[in-house]
Amino acid sequence: MRDPRYEKLAKLLVTHSMKVKSGDKVLIEAFDIPVDFTVTLIRAVAEAGGEPLVSTYHQQVLRALFQVATEDQMCTIGSVERARMEAVQCYVGVRGSHNITELSDVPSEKMALYEKFWWHYVHSEVRVPKTRWVVLRWPHPSMAQAAGMSTEAFEDFYFRVCTEVDYAKMAQAMEPLRELMESTDRVRIVGPGTELTFSIQGIPAVGCAGERNIPDGELFTCPVRDSVEGTIQFNCETLYRGTLFQNIRLTFKRGRIVEATAQAETEKLNAILDTDEGARYIGEWSLAFNPWILKPMKDILFDEKIAGSFHLTPGQAYEEADNGNRSQIHWDMVCIQRPEYGGGEIYFDDKLIRKDGLFVLEELAGLNPDRLVM
Numbered sequence: 001m002r003d004p005r006y007e008k009l010a011k012l013l014v015t016h017s018m019k020v021k022s023g024d025k026v027l028i029e030a031f032d033i034p035v036d037f038t039v040t041l042i043r044a045v046a047e048a049g050g051e052p053l054v055s056t057y058h059q060q061v062l063r064a065l066f067q068v069a070t071e072d073q074m075c076t077i078g079s080v081e082r083a084r085m086e087a088v089q090c091y092v093g094v095r096g097s098h099n100i101t102e103l104s105d106v107p108s109e110k111m112a113l114y115e116k117f118w119w120h121y122v123h124s125e126v127r128v129p130k131t132r133w134v135v136l137r138w139p140h141p142s143m144a145q146a147a148g149m150s151t152e153a154f155e156d157f158y159f160r161v162c163t164e165v166d167y168a169k170m171a172q173a174m175e176p177l178r179e180l181m182e183s184t185d186r187v188r189i190v191g192p193g194t195e196l197t198f199s200i201q202g203i204p205a206v207g208c209a210g211e212r213n214i215p216d217g218e219l220f221t222c223p224v225r226d227s228v229e230g231t232i233q234f235n236c237e238t239l240y241r242g243t244l245f246q247n248i249r250l251t252f253k254r255g256r257i258v259e260a261t262a263q264a265e266t267e268k269l270n271a272i273l274d275t276d277e278g279a280r281y282i283g284e285w286s287l288a289f290n291p292w293i294l295k296p297m298k299d300i301l302f303d304e305k306i307a308g309s310f311h312l313t314p315g316q317a318y319e320e321a322d323n324g325n326r327s328q329i330h331w332d333m334v335c336i337q338r339p340e341y342g343g344g345e346i347y348f349d350d351k352l353i354r355k356d357g358l359f360v361l362e363e364l365a366g367l368n369p370d371r372l373v374m
Contacts, residue, residue: 191344193233278327308357
């Protein structure tokens with residue numbers, strides 16, 4: 001018997017996130033997920049009048065492919081994948097992994113080839129700006145283990161945070177924050193190990209309420225490229241290219257990361273930040289407020305939505321909130337400011353707007369956790 005939660009999640013992805021219309025071609029990419037859910041998703045797309053296209057992937061196979069990567073090989077794959085992406089109107093990527101560190105021993109130069117000639121060429125240049133897309137993880141035991149939960153408890157948590165948030169209410173509650181962001185010049189962030197300032201003047205603010213990521217709950221903009229000054233200490237572990245980074249600390253001068261440390265992985269951190277010139281500049285800054293997600297679990301699609309957190313992103317800027325920075329890298333790094341994580345404050349033009357993870361202005365209080373649960 002198929003899990004009834006599959007139907008609810010598939011319907012959310014098709015009708016709310018991608019808004020599939022009659023005649024839309026919909027690319028489904030399934031990475032190590034249950035066949036039953038892929039089937040449910042195919043049927044949901046068809047019921048909405050869409051035409052599903054499906055590719056299935058396995059992380060162990062991708063690891064083997066990346067380990068032997070050449071520029072010519074990645075260019076060929078990238079060209080084929082780009083042509084397919086250009087032919088569809090909608091995209092859903094459901095990404096599971098039986099081992100969250102499966103790619104940890106792929107050489108960095110091989111991953112760089114994949115990112116430049118396949119990922120960036122297809123996803124950054126076509127999928128993100130030109131399709132109605134949504135991506136999400138799948139609750140395998142490896143994710144439960146990373147979250148410190150049993151498999152059953154994690155599955156219950158997963159479907160709750162994905163499908164039991166009032167995204168319509170969230171979208172409405174974000175409007176005052178979006179308007180405030182777009183009228184703000186200077187942002188100041190204060191917290192343990194953090195004293196950071198930057199400008200967001202003239203950069204659009206974009207709300208995310210289930211249209212691109214599931215689970216969701218953030219509003220992002222972007223610092224003016226050369227305006228970031230000071231130091232930030234992140235308190236969430238971050239998994240990138242199969243490596244777990246802890247206690248990342250970045251120092252900026254005139255927008256550029258001039259010093260970066262991450263305990264035992266400092267050398268690997270700096271190698272990634274040296275991928276290209278844009279990797280040492282910031283391409284996104286976002287405030288997060290999913291009421292069900294309260295602690296990090298080493299998966300960025302969840303961690304970047306943690307209530308009372310923000311993330312700052314070295315690398316590629318999104319076209320919707322663009323400061324002109326271009327890079328193969330887009331690495332969301334998360335800092336939680338709730339009291340149990342050390343607290344912190346965010347100021348807009350010297351006015352306190354959030355303290356210890358809670359919005360303090362009445363017009364923004366609708367984004368606090370007690371106001372968003374169904």
